[in-house]
Amino acid sequence: xxxxxxxxxxxxxxxxxxxxxxxxxxxxxxxxxxxxxxxxxxxxxxxxxxxxxxxxxxxxxxxxxxxxxxxxxxxxxxxxxxxxxxxxxxxxxxxxxxxxxxxxxxxxxxxxxxxxxxxxxxxxxxxxxxxxxxxxxxxxxxxxxxxxxxxxxxxxxxxxxxxxxxxxxxxxxxxxxxxxxxxxxxxxxxxxxxxxxxxxxxxxxxxxxxxxxxxxxxxxxxxxxxxxxxxxxxxxxxxxxxxxxxxxxxxxxxxxxxxxxxxxxxxxxxxxxxxxxxxxxxxxxxxxxxxxxxxxxxxxxxxxxxxxxxxxxxxxxxxxxxxxxxxxxxxxxxxxxxxxxxxxxxxxxxxxxxxxxxxxxxxxxxxxxxxxxxxxxxxxxxxxxxxxxxxxxxxxxxxxxxxxxxxxxxxxxxxxxxxxxxxxxxxxxxxxxxxxxxxxxxxxxxxxxxxx
Numbered sequence: 001x002x003x004x005x006x007x008x009x010x011x012x013x014x015x016x017x018x019x020x021x022x023x024x025x026x027x028x029x030x031x032x033x034x035x036x037x038x039x040x041x042x043x044x045x046x047x048x049x050x051x052x053x054x055x056x057x058x059x060x061x062x063x064x065x066x067x068x069x070x071x072x073x074x075x076x077x078x079x080x081x082x083x084x085x086x087x088x089x090x091x092x093x094x095x096x097x098x099x100x101x102x103x104x105x106x107x108x109x110x111x112x113x114x115x116x117x118x119x120x121x122x123x124x125x126x127x128x129x130x131x132x133x134x135x136x137x138x139x140x141x142x143x144x145x146x147x148x149x150x151x152x153x154x155x156x157x158x159x160x161x162x163x164x165x166x167x168x169x170x171x172x173x174x175x176x177x178x179x180x181x182x183x184x185x186x187x188x189x190x191x192x193x194x195x196x197x198x199x200x201x202x203x204x205x206x207x208x209x210x211x212x213x214x215x216x217x218x219x220x221x222x223x224x225x226x227x228x229x230x231x232x233x234x235x236x237x238x239x240x241x242x243x244x245x246x247x248x249x250x251x252x253x254x255x256x257x258x259x260x261x262x263x264x265x266x267x268x269x270x271x272x273x274x275x276x277x278x279x280x281x282x283x284x285x286x287x288x289x290x291x292x293x294x295x296x297x298x299x300x301x302x303x304x305x306x307x308x309x310x311x312x313x314x315x316x317x318x319x320x321x322x323x324x325x326x327x328x329x330x331x332x333x334x335x336x337x338x339x340x341x342x343x344x345x346x347x348x349x350x351x352x353x354x355x356x357x358x359x360x361x362x363x364x365x366x367x368x369x370x371x372x373x374x375x376x377x378x379x380x381x382x383x384x385x386x387x388x389x390x391x392x393x394x395x396x397x398x399x400x401x402x403x404x405x406x407x408x409x410x411x412x413x414x415x416x417x418x419x420x421x422x423x424x425x426x427x428x429x430x431x432x433x434x435x436x437x438x439x440x441x442x443x444x445x446x447x448x449x450x451x452x
Contacts, residue, residue: 007032008187013223035188036181047163047204072166072207075113078263078272079106082247083232084255087166090205091254092198094172094227096212096220097236102245103211105269106236107168108134110209112141116165119158123150123174137269150184152177152193156200164206169197171211173221190222194229227251238265244279244357245270248299260299277304277415280357290377293388294369295408295420296361302404302411304388305359307366309373310352319346325355326370327362334371334393341397342371342447344378365402367393368421371443372450379451386418387450391426397443399423406431421446 007016010033012026022029071086080086087093097103104125111118112134118141122130126148134140145162149155152175159167169175175193176184183189194210201208210230212220220227227233231253238245247261263270264279273279281293281304290309295302314320323331331353338344351374355361369389376383390408392400401423402408409428412420413435422428424439431437440446 005034005036006188007034008223010187013187013191013225033186035186047160047200047206072114072116074110076110076261076272077274078247078261079110081259082234082249082252082255082261084249084252084259087207088231088254089207090201091207091232092194092201092230093207093209093232093234094212094220094230095209095234095236096214098214098238101236101238102263102265102270103236104170105133105137106247106263107170107209107211109137109269111144111166111168112138114141114166115143117143117145117162118166118168119145119147119162119164120168120170121155121158122146122148122170124170136267150174150176152196159200166207166209167197167200168209169211171213172226173213185221187223190226194226198229238358244273244276244359246298256300258300260301277302277411280305280359281415282306282356287382287385289380289382290373292369292373292376292383293417294366295388295390295412296363296366297404297408298359298361298363302407303359304411304415304417305361305366306356307369307373308354308356309370309377310350311374311377312350314348314350319348320350320352322351323353325358325360326353326366330364330367331370333395334367335374337393337395337397337443338371338374341443342375344375349378364392364400365390365408367391368399368443368446372446375447375451381451383450384419386416387421388412388417388419389421391421391423391440393443399425399440399442399446401426409433409435409437421449 007019009023009026009031011028011031012023014023014025016032019032023031070089073086074080095103111120127146130146147158172190172193173185176189177192180188180192197208215221232249233251235248235250236245237248243264245263245265249257249259262273262276264273292307294305294307296305321328321332335346335351339346368391371393372383372389390402392402394400405422405426406429409420409431413433417435419436419438421438421440424441
């Protein structure tokens with residue numbers, strides 16, 4: 001019997017009946033290759049389900065019992081928060097991120113800390129390599145089983161023997177199934193392996209974590225349909241040159257996608273940060289100019305972040321404008337507002353801006369802190385301790401109200417700030433907190449208040 005072949009785009013996963021030069025879906029050239037596809041329907045695992053069997057019949061909404069949905073609570077509160085309260089039984093969770101960012105470390109820590117039986121499948125490292133990393137991270141766990149395997153059929157055999165409560169696969173691009181005659185990492189192999197793992201998760205109620213590589217554009221490698229098939233898509237972000245890592249949920253069928261978790265990378269693995277605001281604000285004995293504290297929001301989490309600015313005379317003729325973690329175009333807009341409203345002359349000034357901790361912020365509420373840090377550096381006058389800012393700046397120099405102002409004020413009070421400067425038009429509740437709320441209408445008022 002001749003094998004069935006079809007053509008797939010290696011970039012987007014679109015299927016074609018014959019070869020062609022350009023993919024009509026993603027417009028890429030020479031990405032369509034022929035792959036052999038052969039399907040066999042057979043039972044691949046012998047694992048009892050972990051929940052009561054429900055008859056698959058149409059039910060009225062009021063008759064559906066949601067109490068059967070159980071969650072596994074981990075020892076990592078940041079992961080619990082991002083997942084919406086813990087690991088849902090039978091869920092399929094895809095974790096993506098840059099190489100070396102800590103994806104394998106995060107899941108190995110999870111496997112070692114859970115009290116449930118975990119099978120950790122690695123297609124990239126040997127058992128000895130994982131053992132060396134595990135000894136550095138934490139103490140050994142008798143409930144954690146490690147196997148180095150890439151063949152999906154043999155993984156199912158190990159599953160039947162171990163019968164774990166949680167399965168971790170690192171990574172999906174290294175797996176292959178014998179039913180598809182194409183190389184590991186191809187579109188058909190990735191899609192076929194993910195389909196089988198989802199079927200396993202739903203039939204046995206075992207939650208499965210899979211690690212996904214990303215492309216140079218920052219997208220998870222493989223067909224886009226994989227992200228649609230899984231229940232949760234997590235993105236592990238950060239810079240290998242900085243200590244901090246951010247875990248976001250790009251898709252979550254069991255919770256909010258607004259939550260995020262913050263970790264710190266050290267020589268013993270990843271440490272979750274319960275109060276990141278204290279780490280993002282440097283402790284200084286002496287007051288320095290060019291530094292301001294902003295109350296920003298990442299997801300639904302309030303963070304107090306330090307903004308650093310340096311203003312100096314231009315040496316090379318043309319003034320330089322550079323920023324790290326802040327949009328350069330927005331910086332230029334704020335500098336134009338400063339020149340118009342605060343009489344800040346820019347013709348001979350270099351301006352450099354930095355968001356501490358390697359954070360990359362898009363929240364417009366940090367505008368006022370950015371402007372005050374620039375003015376502080378220009379006048380070489382340090383801002384008073386215990387003052388923070390939360391306001392957006394308009395083109396006419398007015399302070400615009402921002403969202404979730406009450407939460408920002410509460411976080412500033414929690415960290416220990418005595419004053420917070422916000423827009424006069426902010427809708428603030430009657431908060432009985434020991435913090436002075438200074439209401440200003442224009443940027444000139446704030447500058448006069450701080451630098452008079």
